[in-house]
Amino acid sequence: MYWPPELVTEFVKLMPGKLKAAGLGEVGITPGETSNWYRFGTWGYVEALLNDENALQELDLITSHGFYGGYYGRWFGEHKSAGIDRLREKRPELHAWVTSTSWSNMDAYNIKEMHGNIYTAKVNAIIPWAGIQRPPHWVGGDPNPGSAFTVSEDGNYTIRPGYYFYKQITRAGQLSMAVAQASAMDSEIAVIAFASNGTNNPDAFIVTNIDMKEQKVKVFLKGTNATVFEAFRTTKLPDATDIDKIDEKYVSLGEYKVEDGGIVLTAPAGSVTTFFAK
Template sequence: MVKAYVDFQKKLQQWDGFGVNYVETAQTPDYTVDPQDYGGFSLLTDEDRKNILNLIFSEEGLKPCIIKMFLDPFHQPTIPPQEYSKSLDDVDLSLYEHTETTRWMRYFAKEGLKITRQRNADLDIITTLYGPPAWMTKQKILRGRDLDPSHRINCAKYMVSWARYLRDIENLPVKYISLHNEGEDYHRWPYDGSGSNLGTGHDYNMYWPAEQVVDFIKLVRDILNKQGMNDMGVAPGETTNWYRFSDWGYAYAIADDRDAVDKLGIITSHGFFNPNYGNFYGDHRSLGNDIIREKKPSLHSWVTSTSWSKMDAKFVNEIRDNIYCAKTNAIIPWACIQRPVKWLGGDPNPGTAFKVYEDGTYSVEPGYYFYKQVCRAGQQGMAVAAVSATDSTIGLIGFSANNTDNPNALVVINISEEQKAIDIGINGNHNNIFFAYRTSCEEKYQYIGSINVEDNILKYCAPPQSVTTFYEGEDCK
C-alpha cells in the first residue's frame, strides 16, 4: 500500500496557471518564398479552427491562463535612420511590419482571449524574441550568431515595438517581454560564427551571453518606462533548461547586478529534461531561481517551453518536477498545434495536443488529454500545495484553492506498469467528496465518479500509466 499526502493549507508558492503556444514562423529563411505556418491553421476550415479553439479555451476545454507569442526576424526589413538607432525615447510603429508573418498566431491569441473572457476569465501573454533581423547581427545573415553592438538599441526596440503593437493595436494583454529563445546554446553555430546553420533543423536563435542578458534586462526596462509601459515586465530570456540557467552562469550574472535584479520582472527558462550526462544534460533544479530570489524573493518563475515527451503519464510527471523541483509558478509546453511536415528534419519534440495534416484535417493527440488533467486543475491565483508519496512511481500535484473560486484539486500520476493502491491523507479540505477524471491508455479525461474521504483518507487504485485528477466538492467536467 502506497502512503501519500496532500495538505491544501500548506502552500508552497502561488500558481499563475498553465499556458499554450501557437508557433507560426519558426524556420523559413525567406517568408516570401516559404510562408511557414507551423501551427497549420491556414490549412483548416473556419469550423475546424473554432473547434480547436473551443477545445483549448472554452469552459469544457483546457482553460489555459497564459499564451506565449514569438517575435520572428522578419518584422523590420530595413535599417532605421541613425538618429532613431541611438535614441531610447521613441518607438515608431510605422518602422515595423508586425502582421505579415504572424496572422495565425495573432488569430489564435485574439480568438482565444475572446472565448476566455466569455467565461469570465482572462489571459496573460508573454512575448519572446525568436531572433532579430539579419542586419542586426555581426554576420549580417539570418540567424547570425552575434549581435552587432551598433544595433543594441534597435534590438531592444524591436522587442518593445512588438509588445506595444500587440497591446495597443491588437488589444492583447501582454505582461512580459522575454529576451531570447535558447540563446545560451552557442554550439548551434560554427565556433567561428561564420555560418547560420539555418536549414539544419534549428529554429531562429541568436547567441546571448550572460553579460548581454544583464545589459538588456536594464535596457528594455528603460525603454518600456519611456513608453509609459511601466506595467510590462522584462524576462531574462529562456535557456534550454534550468541546469543551464544556473550552471552556465546566467542566474549568478543577474544576481550580481543590483540594477538588473531591480528591473527584472520575472524569471524564465525552458524546462526540457535530459538525464544523460553530457552537453545536452538538463534537469529541474531550482538553483537559478534560488540565487535570484535571494536578492528579490517576490519574483515568480515560468517554464516557457517544455517537451510533451511521449504524451503519457511521464509527460505529466515532468510537469510535476518542474513545479516542485524547479519551484516554478507557471508552465507552457512547446507548440500545442503542430503541422509535422513544416519542421525541417522533423520536430525534435513531436508530442503535442493537436496535429494538422496537409489534406486539411487534424487530430486530437493523447497529449491533449494528459495535459487537460493538470491544465484545468491549476488555475491562476491558486497555490501549489505540499504533497508526498512513499513510492517514486507515484507522483502528486496539489493545487490549493487559495481563496479563488476554484476547488482544491489533486493530480495523481502513476508512471509504473502496475496498478497501485494508494491511501491519500488529505488536510485542508472543506468537503469530504471528490470528483475524479482520468486519462490512461484507454481513457481520455473520463469521468470515473465521486470518491468519499473517510477519516481524512482518500483510498484509490491508480491504473498503470494513468493520471487522475480529483476536484473537491465540484463536478469539473
C-alpha cells in the same frame, strides 16, 4: 546565436528604455530561455544578474525551458531551483515561468515532468512546447513531436493524447489557486495538489503513475474540508509503441469518499487521475 551571461544582463538593462520609447512600457523583462533550469542556475546567468544591481531590479520574470534530462552528459538537465532560489533571496516577489517543456510521448511522463517543474524547480506557471503543431513548418522535423492538437495542411485538425493528459492538470490548477504541499513515498507515483485559495475553484489533486504496473495508493488529505471528491482519469500504457494510442480519455470515475483521513485508489499503469472536491 550564443548569449553569454554578460550579454543577457546588458539586454535586461537595455530593453526597458527601448520598450518604453516604443510605447510598450508595460511589457516586462525576462532573461530569455535556457533549455532547462539546471543550465539557468549553473551556467553563470544568475551570478551575472546578482552582480549587477541595475539588471536585477529591471528583471520582471524569471524564465527558462523546463526540459528534463536525467543522464549525465551534454544534455543533462535536472529540475533544479537553485538559480530561482538565489534570485528570490534578493527579489522575493519574482515569479518563475517555464516557457516550454516536453510532451514526452504524450503520456504520464508529461505530467511527471510538470510535477518536477512545480515542486522541484518551484515555478509559478508552465507553458508546454507548441500545443498546436503544423509539422511541415518544422525544418528537418519536430524534435519533440507531441502536442495537444495537430493541424494538417488541408485545414483539418486532430486531438491528440497530449490534450487529455494536459487537461488532467490544467482543469485542476486554475488562476489564483495555490500549489499545496504534496509528497509520495514511491518514485513512480507523483502527486500534485492545488488549494482553492479563496477562489471559486475546488481543492484538487492529481495522482500520476509512471510505473509499468498498476498501483494501489492511499492519499492522505489535510487542509481541506471536502469529504467527497469527483475523479477523472487518462491512461496510456507505458509500453505503447504508437505515440498516438491512448487507452482512456479523461473518463469519469465517479465520486470517492474521504475515509480514515484519505482516499484509496487503484492507479493503472501509465495513468493520471485528477480529483476535485465536491
